Amino acid sequence: MQKYIHYNKWSREVTGHSLEPSNYSISVSVDDINQFIKHGLENYIVYDNQVIRKDNIVRFNKESNLTEIKYGKNGTVQLNIFPEDNLIKVKIDFPINFIDNEQLDFVKFENPILQIYVNAKNRQELLGTLEIDLDNYFKTGKYEQDITKILSIVDVNNLVFKTKRCFKNYEYQIMEFKEKEKPLDRNLIDNQYHLELYVLHNVYDRLSNTIIVTNNIRYWQEFEHMLNDKIVISFVDKNNPTKLEHYISFTLNQLKKNETLSFNKPYGAILTNKTTHCNNNQLKIKYENTGN
Structure with missing residues (x-):
């Protein structure tokens, strides 16, 4: 049957x-x-x-036809255009429902290249293509593209974006530069940092050194909108921020449930005098490690 x-x-x-x-x-x-x-x-x-x-593989079924991306600010794939800086910045929600959550740290994309085509109203020619490597994006949490040449040809309000969808919802918006008062984060009234990182050294077995993440978050409501977002913390060279030594990833939900998270530090990873970069600017992070 x-x-x-x-x-x-x-x-x-x-x-x-x-x-x-x-x-x-x-x-x-x-x-x-x-x-x-x-x-x-x-x-x-x-x-x-x-x-x-x-498992740990994200598998998409990409549409065969091009779809025009609508204007808005709540896309699963969100394009934010900064005309004063001639930049497009892309934010993508982590596709957590596609994979086994226990394998979050080992996520890979079967087809990692996401393409978005840049056109203009009343013009036939292609003005440019955004090519986003999803494997790299979810390690760094960052993608931006200079569009100076494109904006020298067309007005920002006449841009049109198209893609063959593999995520549900794509949107774009034009960002205006206005100074806004930042809302108070109650977690930072008595603390400077939301998260604190340190390396726990095993003097008997260097292979067992562990990266510990603790939190000072009491008001989880401040992060309600991003509890399931993938947080990526990269350890990079202080003098060369593009030189990645190691990274860890987790969700705030995991930290909320467990209070403390631990990650094995690879034996070859040198985290002495490194600085950290997080893919979420809302989080304030303290990291000190002056000796491995």
């Missing part, structure tokens, strides 16, 4: 099963469904017409 597994078009997550098909379903045997239920339907995705268990 056959039944149908139903799944989300974008995240590919299995959403249920029934005797009737839907627009996003595949036919599987009852025996297979019973096995999926036994191990938890939430642990499976549908990809390439197969039900597979979530």
Whole structure:
């Protein structure tokens, strides 16, 4: 007997099963469904017409047709245009539903290059292409592109962006430069930092050195909007910020539940006199390590 597994078009997550098909379903045997239920339907995705268990690989089904990106500020993929600086900065929500959360630190993209095409209203020619390496983006949390040449040709208000979607929602907005009073973060009234990092040294076994992350966050409501975002903290050379020595990643939800997180420090990673970079500017981080 056959039944149908139903799944989300974008995240590919299995959403249920029934005797009737839907627009996003595949036919599987009852025996297979019973096995999926036994191990938890939430642990499976549908990809390439197969039900597979979530792992560390993000698998997208890219649309074949180009879609024009609408104007807004709440995109899963968000393009922010800074005309005074001639820059486009891109923010992408981490696709946490695509993978096994236990393998968050080892995430890879099967097809890591995300392309966004830059056009203009009433013009046929392609003005440029944004090529975002997702593997690199989610290590650094940063992508920006100089668009000086493009803005010398067309007005910023006439820009048009198109892509073959693999995320659900793409939006762009033009940023205006206005000085705004920053809201008070109650966590910083009595502390200078939200997070503190240090290396715990094992004098008997250097292979067992551990990076510890602790937090001073009492008011988690300040971070409610980003509890499931992937936080990436990179250890970089003080004199050369592009030289990456090591990085760790986690979500604030993990830190909220466990209070302290620990990560193995690779034996070859030299974290002495390094500085840290975080992909989220809201977090204030203290790191001191003067001796490995």
